[in-house]
Amino acid sequence: MDSLLTLAADPAAWAALLTLVVMEIVLGIDNLIFISILSNKLPEAQRARVQRMGIMLALVLRLALLGTVAWIAQLTAPAVTLFGHAFSWRDLILLGGGLFLVWKATSEIRHHVVHAEEVRDKASTTVQLTAMAAIGQILVLDIVFSVDSIITAVGMTEHMPIMFVAVIAAVTVMLFAANPLSRFIDRNPTIVMLALGFLLVIGMTLIAEGFGSHVPKAYIYAAMAFSAFVEALNMLVRRANSKRMVSAEQ
Incomplete structure (x- = not known):
């Protein structure tokens, strides 16, 4: 308790907290765009529930990973060597997530291009997708973004309370922003292609990071x-x- 009070009285700790909250919110934008696009493919009655569930899963994963900081730190150590290049578990996770994101974004772009005539009719653009399938895909990306988020947090501060507060604050912002963002994307069809382009860029960035090229x-x-x-x-x-x-x- 004394250590928490000392930390709360330290201006440097507050500066670190503010910086980390902003960083976590920025990193959460990628996750939020994906959740919004995916939830919009569901019936309107299920969208808000899937969004909340996806974001709460992100919070649970981040807090769980924070509880295993020592293990998370080991993810950056070389694990396997392929073609003369050493890959850590973090690299492999980023590669897998990046490939998944590129596949998902390109398949969605292809759907919108091939069915351009159907885009005019909102009812016909809804691809058959169950809530469980959507949550499963969200969970895959939650894992990738959570690992990247926590490794970033560990690199910015050594104080666990600051990490916990920053993660909870960032996910809370995501929770409030999800529904307005989803409605905005749904009301503006051209925004969908822009958001999918963002996801494609993010996926390629994750792949580059997985190969050790920092972007x-x-x-x-x-x-x-x-x-x-x-x-x-x-x-x-x-x-x-x-x-x-x-x-x-x-």
């Missing part, structure tokens, strides 16, 4: 933010054109 996250998120800004401008232009057409018809 600065700042570059990735800056590119994503710029793309989102351009798409927002396109949405404003389409809305203005739509209003002009309505005015002209009147």
Whole structure:
């Protein structure tokens, strides 16, 4: 208890907490986009429940992994050597998750391209997907993102209470943001392709990280933010054109 009070009185600890919370929220964006896209393929009555379950699974996994920090640290040690390159368990997990994300994003992009005519009819775009299948796919990515998130947390601070608070705060933000993000993506079909493009980039980044090529996250998120800004401008232009057409018809 005394150690917690000492930690709470330390300004450096608060700075570390704030930095780590922001970092965990940023890292959680990838997870949140995937959950939103996948849940939108379900009947509307099931979406909120699947979103909450997926995010709560992410929280449970992160807290469980925090309880095994010593084991998590060992994941960065070389485990196998293939073609003269040493891979750690973390590398293999990132490779597997990256390949899964690339496959999922490309299959979804192909579906939207092949069924471009059906996109106009929302009812026909819903692929048959059960809630359990969606939760299973979310769980796979939760594992990948959780390992990456916890290793990042361990590298930023040595204080376990700070890690726990940061993870809980970040997942709480995800919990509140999931439903609005899902509705926004559902209402704007063009955003779906942009989000799938984000997932494709994230998947390739995970693969590169798995092969030992560090890709600065700042570059990735800056590119994503710029793309989102351009798409927002396109949405404003389409809305203005739509209003002009309505005015002209009147």
